[in-house]
Amino acid sequence: MAAEELKTGPLEYRTQEGQMGIMGFWIFLGAEVVLFATLFATYAVLFGRTADAPLPSELFEPGIVLVMTFLLLTSSFTCGLAIHEMRRGSVKGLMLWMIITLALGLGFLGFEIFEFVHYTHEGATIQSSAFWSAFFILAGTHGLHVTLGIGWAILLLIQIKQRGLTNVTSRKFFIISLYWHFLDVIWIFIFTSVYLIGMVI
Amino acid sequence: MADSKKRVPMNHVIGFILSLVMTLVAAWAAIQSDLPVTWVIIGIMILALLQAGVQLFMFMHVTEASSGNGHVPWNMMFHGFALAGILVAGSLFVMSFGHDHGDHGDMGENQQHEEQQSEDHSGH
Known part of the structure:
Protein backbone atom coordinates (compact mmCIF):
# COMPACT_ATOMS: atom_id res chain seq x y z
CA MET A 1 0.00 0.00 0.00
CA ALA A 2 2.78 2.38 0.92
CA ALA A 3 4.53 1.80 -2.39
CA GLU A 4 1.35 2.59 -4.32
CA GLU A 5 0.84 5.85 -2.47
CA LEU A 6 4.38 6.83 -3.27
CA LYS A 7 3.46 6.90 -6.95
CA THR A 8 0.20 8.80 -6.66
CA GLY A 9 0.18 11.30 -3.78
CA PRO A 10 1.46 14.88 -3.91
CA LEU A 11 5.13 14.89 -4.92
CA GLU A 12 6.30 16.43 -1.66
CA TYR A 13 5.02 13.48 0.41
CA ARG A 14 6.36 10.70 -1.78
CA THR A 15 9.73 10.29 -0.13
CA GLN A 16 10.52 9.80 3.51
CA GLU A 17 12.92 12.73 3.17
CA GLY A 18 10.15 14.98 1.91
CA GLN A 19 7.80 14.07 4.75
CA MET A 20 10.52 14.52 7.36
CA GLY A 21 11.53 17.88 5.85
CA ILE A 22 7.97 19.13 6.11
CA MET A 23 7.64 17.84 9.65
CA GLY A 24 10.92 19.54 10.55
CA PHE A 25 9.60 22.80 9.18
CA TRP A 26 6.48 22.50 11.34
CA ILE A 27 8.78 22.12 14.35
CA PHE A 28 10.55 25.31 13.24
CA LEU A 29 7.17 27.07 13.01
CA GLY A 30 6.41 25.91 16.56
CA ALA A 31 9.64 27.60 17.67
CA GLU A 32 8.71 30.73 15.68
CA VAL A 33 5.39 30.84 17.54
CA VAL A 34 7.35 30.98 20.79
CA LEU A 35 9.77 33.61 19.43
CA PHE A 36 6.89 35.91 18.48
CA ALA A 37 5.12 35.15 21.77
CA THR A 38 8.09 36.62 23.66
CA LEU A 39 7.88 39.77 21.52
CA PHE A 40 4.10 40.02 21.99
CA ALA A 41 4.52 39.56 25.75
CA THR A 42 7.16 42.31 25.85
CA TYR A 43 4.91 44.61 23.84
CA ALA A 44 1.89 43.89 26.04
CA VAL A 45 3.84 44.56 29.24
CA LEU A 46 5.30 47.82 27.89
CA PHE A 47 1.99 49.02 26.44
CA GLY A 48 1.30 52.61 27.46
CA ARG A 49 4.92 53.35 28.47
CA THR A 50 5.35 55.99 25.79
CA ALA A 51 7.26 58.52 27.97
CA ASP A 52 7.41 61.82 26.04
CA ALA A 53 6.90 60.23 22.60
CA PRO A 54 3.56 60.39 20.74
CA LEU A 55 0.81 57.98 21.79
CA PRO A 56 0.00 55.04 19.49
CA SER A 57 -3.58 56.26 19.22
CA GLU A 58 -2.25 59.52 17.73
CA LEU A 59 -0.12 57.79 15.08
CA PHE A 60 -1.94 54.57 14.12
CA GLU A 61 -4.14 55.11 11.09
CA PRO A 62 -6.80 52.56 10.12
CA GLY A 63 -6.43 53.13 6.36
CA ILE A 64 -2.82 52.13 5.79
CA VAL A 65 -2.99 49.25 8.28
CA LEU A 66 -6.08 47.81 6.58
CA VAL A 67 -4.38 48.07 3.18
CA MET A 68 -1.34 46.21 4.56
CA THR A 69 -3.60 43.56 6.08
CA PHE A 70 -5.50 42.99 2.84
CA LEU A 71 -2.25 42.84 0.84
CA LEU A 72 -0.83 40.14 3.11
CA LEU A 73 -4.13 38.27 3.36
CA THR A 74 -4.49 38.20 -0.42
CA SER A 75 -0.86 37.11 -0.82
CA SER A 76 -1.54 34.22 1.56
CA PHE A 77 -4.50 33.23 -0.62
CA THR A 78 -2.53 33.44 -3.88
CA CYS A 79 0.26 31.43 -2.24
CA GLY A 80 -2.32 28.73 -1.50
CA LEU A 81 -3.39 28.86 -5.16
CA ALA A 82 0.26 28.44 -6.20
CA ILE A 83 0.50 25.19 -4.20
CA HIS A 84 -2.83 24.09 -5.68
CA GLU A 85 -1.42 24.62 -9.19
CA MET A 86 1.74 22.78 -8.19
CA ARG A 87 -0.33 19.77 -7.17
CA ARG A 88 -2.10 19.86 -10.50
CA GLY A 89 1.35 19.56 -12.05
CA SER A 90 1.44 23.05 -13.56
CA VAL A 91 4.82 24.75 -13.24
CA LYS A 92 3.47 27.77 -15.10
CA GLY A 93 0.54 28.20 -12.70
CA LEU A 94 2.83 27.74 -9.72
CA MET A 95 5.27 30.39 -10.95
CA LEU A 96 2.53 32.85 -11.94
CA TRP A 97 0.73 32.73 -8.58
CA MET A 98 4.03 32.76 -6.69
CA ILE A 99 5.13 35.92 -8.53
CA ILE A 100 1.77 37.55 -7.71
CA THR A 101 2.30 36.50 -4.09
CA LEU A 102 5.73 38.13 -4.07
CA ALA A 103 4.40 41.32 -5.66
CA LEU A 104 1.75 41.58 -2.93
CA GLY A 105 4.42 40.83 -0.30
CA LEU A 106 6.62 43.62 -1.72
CA GLY A 107 3.62 45.97 -1.60
CA PHE A 108 3.15 45.09 2.05
CA LEU A 109 6.83 45.76 2.77
CA GLY A 110 6.68 49.09 0.94
CA PHE A 111 3.76 50.25 3.07
CA GLU A 112 5.47 49.06 6.24
CA ILE A 113 8.68 50.96 5.42
CA PHE A 114 6.60 54.05 4.57
CA GLU A 115 4.77 53.67 7.89
CA PHE A 116 7.98 53.32 9.92
CA VAL A 117 9.52 56.37 8.21
CA HIS A 118 6.33 58.33 8.89
CA TYR A 119 6.40 57.40 12.60
CA THR A 120 10.07 58.36 12.80
CA HIS A 121 9.27 61.80 11.39
CA GLU A 122 6.50 62.18 13.96
CA GLY A 123 9.02 61.59 16.77
CA ALA A 124 8.39 57.92 17.50
CA THR A 125 11.63 56.00 16.95
CA ILE A 126 12.99 52.79 18.38
CA GLN A 127 14.89 54.88 20.93
CA SER A 128 12.13 57.24 22.02
CA SER A 129 10.35 55.08 24.59
CA ALA A 130 9.91 51.55 25.91
CA PHE A 131 6.60 51.26 24.09
CA TRP A 132 8.00 52.27 20.70
CA SER A 133 11.04 49.98 21.16
CA ALA A 134 8.69 47.05 21.72
CA PHE A 135 6.51 48.11 18.78
CA PHE A 136 9.36 48.46 16.28
CA ILE A 137 10.97 45.19 17.40
CA LEU A 138 7.69 43.27 17.08
CA ALA A 139 6.56 44.74 13.75
CA GLY A 140 10.15 44.89 12.48
CA THR A 141 10.83 41.22 13.21
CA HIS A 142 7.71 40.35 11.22
CA GLY A 143 8.83 42.66 8.39
CA LEU A 144 12.26 41.02 8.43
CA HIS A 145 10.60 37.60 8.08
CA VAL A 146 8.62 38.88 5.07
CA THR A 147 11.85 40.21 3.50
CA LEU A 148 13.64 36.90 4.02
CA GLY A 149 10.62 35.04 2.62
CA ILE A 150 10.66 37.13 -0.55
CA GLY A 151 14.38 36.48 -1.09
CA TRP A 152 13.90 32.77 -0.41
CA ALA A 153 10.98 32.50 -2.85
CA ILE A 154 12.93 34.26 -5.61
CA LEU A 155 15.73 31.69 -5.24
CA LEU A 156 13.17 28.86 -5.40
CA LEU A 157 11.59 30.36 -8.53
CA ILE A 158 15.02 30.35 -10.22
CA GLN A 159 15.52 26.74 -9.15
CA ILE A 160 12.16 25.53 -10.42
CA LYS A 161 12.78 27.28 -13.73
CA GLN A 162 15.95 25.18 -14.07
CA ARG A 163 14.84 21.85 -12.63
CA GLY A 164 11.07 21.65 -13.04
CA LEU A 165 8.72 19.90 -10.63
CA THR A 166 10.45 17.11 -8.73
CA ASN A 167 10.02 15.55 -5.30
CA VAL A 168 12.64 17.97 -4.01
CA THR A 169 11.47 21.24 -5.61
CA SER A 170 7.82 20.63 -4.74
CA ARG A 171 8.80 19.91 -1.14
CA LYS A 172 10.70 23.22 -1.07
CA PHE A 173 7.74 25.14 -2.48
CA PHE A 174 5.36 23.46 -0.06
CA ILE A 175 7.59 24.51 2.83
CA ILE A 176 7.80 28.15 1.72
CA SER A 177 4.01 28.19 1.38
CA LEU A 178 3.78 27.08 5.03
CA TYR A 179 6.20 29.89 5.94
CA TRP A 180 4.19 32.47 4.02
CA HIS A 181 0.85 31.45 5.54
CA PHE A 182 2.51 31.51 8.94
CA LEU A 183 3.62 35.12 8.38
CA ASP A 184 -0.01 36.01 7.72
CA VAL A 185 -1.04 34.31 10.98
CA ILE A 186 1.50 36.43 12.88
CA TRP A 187 0.32 39.57 11.07
CA ILE A 188 -3.31 38.87 12.05
CA PHE A 189 -2.21 39.00 15.69
CA ILE A 190 -0.11 42.15 15.13
CA PHE A 191 -3.05 43.78 13.32
CA THR A 192 -5.45 42.86 16.12
CA SER A 193 -3.46 43.23 19.31
CA VAL A 194 -1.17 46.09 18.25
CA TYR A 195 -3.06 48.27 15.78
CA LEU A 196 -6.74 47.69 16.58
CA ILE A 197 -6.27 47.63 20.36
CA GLY A 198 -3.86 50.57 20.05
CA MET A 199 -6.61 52.55 18.32
CA VAL A 200 -9.30 51.50 20.83
CA ILE A 201 -7.41 52.39 24.02
CA MET B 1 -6.42 13.92 -3.50
CA ALA B 2 -9.66 14.71 -5.27
CA ASP B 3 -9.30 18.37 -4.35
CA SER B 4 -6.21 18.89 -6.50
CA LYS B 5 -8.03 17.91 -9.68
CA LYS B 6 -10.40 20.88 -9.51
CA ARG B 7 -9.58 24.08 -11.34
CA VAL B 8 -10.61 26.31 -8.44
CA PRO B 9 -9.91 25.13 -4.88
CA MET B 10 -13.16 26.01 -3.15
CA ASN B 11 -11.85 25.60 0.40
CA HIS B 12 -9.18 28.23 -0.32
CA VAL B 13 -11.76 30.63 -1.75
CA ILE B 14 -14.06 30.11 1.25
CA GLY B 15 -11.13 30.58 3.63
CA PHE B 16 -10.12 33.79 1.87
CA ILE B 17 -13.65 35.23 2.00
CA LEU B 18 -13.98 34.22 5.68
CA SER B 19 -10.68 35.95 6.47
CA LEU B 20 -11.73 39.13 4.66
CA VAL B 21 -15.07 39.23 6.47
CA MET B 22 -13.47 38.62 9.87
CA THR B 23 -10.86 41.34 9.25
CA LEU B 24 -13.56 43.84 8.28
CA VAL B 25 -15.74 42.93 11.27
CA ALA B 26 -12.75 43.31 13.63
CA ALA B 27 -11.83 46.67 12.08
CA TRP B 28 -15.44 47.88 12.30
CA ALA B 29 -15.72 46.79 15.94
CA ALA B 30 -12.51 48.60 16.86
CA ILE B 31 -12.94 51.78 14.82
CA GLN B 32 -16.63 52.42 14.25
CA SER B 33 -18.71 50.65 16.88
CA ASP B 34 -19.68 52.07 20.27
CA LEU B 35 -19.26 48.74 22.07
CA PRO B 36 -17.50 48.77 25.46
CA VAL B 37 -13.68 48.54 25.11
CA THR B 38 -13.45 45.25 27.03
CA TRP B 39 -15.95 43.57 24.72
CA VAL B 40 -14.22 44.95 21.64
CA ILE B 41 -10.87 43.54 22.81
CA ILE B 42 -12.33 40.13 23.67
CA GLY B 43 -14.26 40.03 20.40
CA ILE B 44 -11.38 40.96 18.09
CA MET B 45 -8.99 38.55 19.86
CA ILE B 46 -11.50 35.73 19.26
CA LEU B 47 -11.76 36.79 15.61
CA ALA B 48 -7.94 36.71 15.36
CA LEU B 49 -7.85 33.17 16.76
CA LEU B 50 -10.56 32.09 14.30
CA GLN B 51 -8.60 33.62 11.41
CA ALA B 52 -5.46 31.79 12.53
CA GLY B 53 -7.57 28.62 12.47
CA VAL B 54 -8.71 29.38 8.91
CA GLN B 55 -5.08 29.76 7.82
CA LEU B 56 -4.01 26.54 9.55
CA PHE B 57 -6.85 24.30 8.42
CA MET B 58 -7.88 25.75 5.07
CA PHE B 59 -4.55 27.07 3.72
CA MET B 60 -1.73 25.22 5.43
CA HIS B 61 -2.89 21.64 4.87
CA VAL B 62 -2.63 20.81 8.57
CA THR B 63 -4.94 17.84 8.12
CA GLU B 64 -4.19 15.90 4.99
CA ALA B 65 -5.01 12.29 4.21
CA SER B 66 -2.42 12.07 1.42
CA SER B 67 0.46 12.30 3.87
CA GLY B 68 -1.23 9.80 6.19
CA ASN B 69 -1.31 12.80 8.58
CA GLY B 70 2.32 12.05 9.27
CA HIS B 71 3.69 15.45 8.35
CA VAL B 72 2.62 17.57 11.33
CA PRO B 73 4.16 17.04 14.77
Missing part, protein backbone atom coordinates in the same frame (compact mmCIF):
# COMPACT_ATOMS: atom_id res chain seq x y z
CA TRP B 74 0.98 17.76 16.73
CA ASN B 75 2.57 17.43 20.14
CA MET B 76 5.22 20.02 19.28
CA MET B 77 2.74 22.43 17.73
CA PHE B 78 0.59 22.13 20.84
CA HIS B 79 3.71 22.72 22.92
CA GLY B 80 4.48 25.87 20.91
CA PHE B 81 0.96 27.31 21.28
CA ALA B 82 0.82 26.44 25.01
CA LEU B 83 4.17 28.18 25.57
CA ALA B 84 2.94 31.22 23.61
CA GLY B 85 -0.16 31.45 25.82
CA ILE B 86 1.86 31.03 29.02
CA LEU B 87 4.43 33.64 27.93
CA VAL B 88 1.90 36.33 27.06
CA ALA B 89 -0.63 35.69 29.84
CA GLY B 90 2.10 35.04 32.42
CA SER B 91 4.04 38.21 31.57
CA LEU B 92 0.90 40.32 31.77
CA PHE B 93 -0.11 38.65 35.04
CA VAL B 94 3.29 39.17 36.66
CA MET B 95 4.14 42.62 35.27
CA SER B 96 0.85 44.48 34.81
CA PHE B 97 -2.01 43.12 36.89
CA GLY B 98 -2.74 44.43 40.34
CA HIS B 99 -0.44 47.43 40.18
CA ASP B 100 -0.52 50.22 37.65
CA HIS B 101 2.75 52.00 37.30
CA GLY B 102 3.97 55.24 35.84
CA ASP B 103 1.59 58.00 34.80
CA HIS B 104 -1.46 55.79 34.70
CA GLY B 105 -0.93 54.68 38.31
CA ASP B 106 -0.69 58.28 39.50
CA MET B 107 -3.79 59.27 37.59
CA GLY B 108 -5.66 56.34 39.11
CA GLU B 109 -4.65 57.32 42.63
CA ASN B 110 -5.57 60.96 42.07
CA GLN B 111 -8.98 59.95 40.82
CA GLN B 112 -9.44 57.75 43.86
CA HIS B 113 -8.50 60.60 46.16
CA GLU B 114 -10.86 62.93 44.37
CA GLU B 115 -13.66 60.40 44.61
CA GLN B 116 -13.01 59.97 48.32
CA GLN B 117 -12.95 63.73 48.83
CA SER B 118 -16.19 64.24 46.97
CA GLU B 119 -17.75 61.44 49.01
CA ASP B 120 -16.56 63.17 52.18
CA HIS B 121 -18.09 66.45 51.01
CA SER B 122 -21.39 64.86 50.18
CA GLY B 123 -21.30 63.17 53.57
CA HIS B 124 -21.05 66.54 55.29
